[in-house]
Amino acid sequence: MSYLVQEDFVRYECTCGSLSPIPKLYFCRHCLKLRCGYCVCHEVDSHYCSNCMEHLPSAEAKMKKNRCVMCFDCPNCFHTLSIRATTRAPEDGSNKGHLKHYYLSCFFCRWTTRDVGIPDQIASSGNWPLKENPHQELLSSFLEHYKVVAMRERSQKDKKPIFPRRGYSTYTEKFGLTNLIARKRAGLPSLPLPGKEVNPASIPPIKPCVATDVIDTLPASYFTDVPDLTKITTIAQRHANPMIQATVASELHPQHRHFFIKRSLRCRSCEHNVSKPEYNPASIKFKIQQAAYYHVPEIRIKTFEPLRAGKPSEIILKVTNPTSHVTSLSFSPKSEVNKGGVSDSVILDSLGAPKKTVEIPRPVVQDEPNTQVELPTEPIVLPARDDAAEYDDSGDTHNFHDDANVVVWRKGNKAAVKFRIVPDRGMKPGDRSIFSFSMEYGYVNTMPTTAEQKSPQRAEMQVNVLIAPGLIVGNLD
Structure with missing residues (x-):
C-alpha cells in the first residue's frame, strides 16, 4: 500500500505551469489539455445535508443560511x-403514565x-431553542443600510445619458422597461427607472459605534483562582x-x-465539463468524470538506491497505461513550454451577467531540479488496459523486445523502467533530491472533434513530470 502515500513524490505539470499529483488533475478530451483546480470553473450543482441527505436548490439554501x-x-x-x-x-403528579x-x-x-x-x-x-445573537438588531440595521447604498451606487454606475429620439419602436423602449425585464429574468434586483434615483432620505439610518475609554476591570478571581x-x-x-x-x-x-455542495467542473478554455456528479446526494456516481489518471500514463516510484551527493543511483519507476489503446512512451529532457499560470477575471455587463473572461498572469512557484537523470533512449510500448489481466497468473502473451537494462519487469499494461540519477555535488545530507523529465505518449481521442470527423483520432501528447524520490544521505567513508 506504499503507493497511497506517493502523492507528493510524483507531480505532473499542468498547462498553467503549476505542479500537482495526478489524482488532483483533470484531462479535457475536447482541447486535449491537463487542467488543475485553477484551470477549471467551479459550479455549484446542489446543496445537501450530509446527515439527513436533504437537498435543496441554491436559492432556498441561501434563505436558510446554508x-x-x-x-x-x-x-x-x-x-x-x-x-x-x-x-x-x-409533573402534576397525575397517573396518566410516563x-x-x-x-x-x-x-x-x-x-x-x-x-x-x-x-x-x-x-x-x-x-x-437556540441562543440568539445579542447584536442581531444592530447587524440587521447595518445590512439594510448598505443594501440601499449598494443599490444607489449601482444605479448611478449603470445610468446612461438619455439622447432624445423622434420615435420609439415599442412601448417598453420608451419607458426603459426592457432593462428591467431582462434583470428580472436573470434573477437580479431591479434598478430605478432612468431619471429616478434613490432618495437619500429613504436610506435606513444606522447608529454609529462610539469608542469609549471606560473598560471594565477583571474580577479578582482571574488572579487568585486556579484556571480550569x-x-x-x-x-x-x-x-x-x-x-x-x-x-x-x-x-x-x-x-x-x-450544507455540503455537489459541484461540477468546467474547462476554462473550451467550456466543456470535466467533472459532473449526479444530482441525488445519496449517489456517488458521476455523469462526467474525466480525471487525469483515466487518460494520462501514471508514474509511481517502485524502489531506488540510497541517494548520495555526486554518486550515481538507480531508481525504478512503474508506468501504467490507463487507456484501452496501446500507447508508446518516450522520455526527453524537460521542455520549457509553460512559463507561468493564468487566472480569470470576469467582467459583468450592464445587467450584471458575465460578459467575457480576461486572463491575468498568475505567478507559479516551482521547485528547481537538483539531480541529473539519464533517460532511456528507446520508446517503451505499453499494452491496453485489461481488467482480467490483474487476476491472470499464467503470464503475459505479449512479445516485446525490451532492453533488460531498461525494462526490468512487465505485467499487463504495467512496466517497470530503470533510470539512473546523480544528485548534485553541492547537496548536503537531508536535502531533497528532485529531478524532472518530459514524457511523450500517444493518446487516442474517441471524442469527435467535428461533425464530419467521428472516428477516433490519435494525438501525440507531452507532459512534464517532476519526481522527488527522497532525501540525501551521508557518504560512506
Whole structure:
C-alpha cells in the first residue's frame, strides 16, 4: 500500500505551469489539455445535508443560511448530534403514565443539551431553542443600510445619458422597461427607472459605534483562582459560532449543520465539463468524470538506491497505461513550454451577467531540479488496459523486445523502467533530491472533434513530470 502515500513524490505539470499529483488533475478530451483546480470553473450543482441527505436548490439554501433545519452539530467536538428519548413522570403528579421527552446527545464526547440547561422537548422533530445573537438588531440595521447604498451606487454606475429620439419602436423602449425585464429574468434586483434615483432620505439610518475609554476591570478571581481549562472554550469552539463566541463551556449551544455542495467542473478554455456528479446526494456516481489518471500514463516510484551527493543511483519507476489503446512512451529532457499560470477575471455587463473572461498572469512557484537523470533512449510500448489481466497468473502473451537494462519487469499494461540519477555535488545530507523529465505518449481521442470527423483520432501528447524520490544521505567513508 506504499503507493497511497506517493502523492507528493510524483507531480505532473499542468498547462498553467503549476505542479500537482495526478489524482488532483483533470484531462479535457475536447482541447486535449491537463487542467488543475485553477484551470477549471467551479459550479455549484446542489446543496445537501450530509446527515439527513436533504437537498435543496441554491436559492432556498441561501434563505436558510446554508444550514440544515433538522440536524445539529456538537459545539464541543463538532460531530453530529443524535436525538435520545427518555421517559418522565408527569409533573402534576397525575397517573396518566410516563411521557416521552427528547434531548440531543453526542455519541463521541457524550455532550448533551442538558449540560447547558436546554430543556427537553416533547416532540422529536425539534424546535430546539437556540441562543440568539445579542447584536442581531444592530447587524440587521447595518445590512439594510448598505443594501440601499449598494443599490444607489449601482444605479448611478449603470445610468446612461438619455439622447432624445423622434420615435420609439415599442412601448417598453420608451419607458426603459426592457432593462428591467431582462434583470428580472436573470434573477437580479431591479434598478430605478432612468431619471429616478434613490432618495437619500429613504436610506435606513444606522447608529454609529462610539469608542469609549471606560473598560471594565477583571474580577479578582482571574488572579487568585486556579484556571480550569476543561471549562474554558477553545479557539475552534468560539469560531464555530462567531456571533456569540462563548468563553466558558457552559454557554455552548448546538448549531445547525452546514450544507455540503455537489459541484461540477468546467474547462476554462473550451467550456466543456470535466467533472459532473449526479444530482441525488445519496449517489456517488458521476455523469462526467474525466480525471487525469483515466487518460494520462501514471508514474509511481517502485524502489531506488540510497541517494548520495555526486554518486550515481538507480531508481525504478512503474508506468501504467490507463487507456484501452496501446500507447508508446518516450522520455526527453524537460521542455520549457509553460512559463507561468493564468487566472480569470470576469467582467459583468450592464445587467450584471458575465460578459467575457480576461486572463491575468498568475505567478507559479516551482521547485528547481537538483539531480541529473539519464533517460532511456528507446520508446517503451505499453499494452491496453485489461481488467482480467490483474487476476491472470499464467503470464503475459505479449512479445516485446525490451532492453533488460531498461525494462526490468512487465505485467499487463504495467512496466517497470530503470533510470539512473546523480544528485548534485553541492547537496548536503537531508536535502531533497528532485529531478524532472518530459514524457511523450500517444493518446487516442474517441471524442469527435467535428461533425464530419467521428472516428477516433490519435494525438501525440507531452507532459512534464517532476519526481522527488527522497532525501540525501551521508557518504560512506
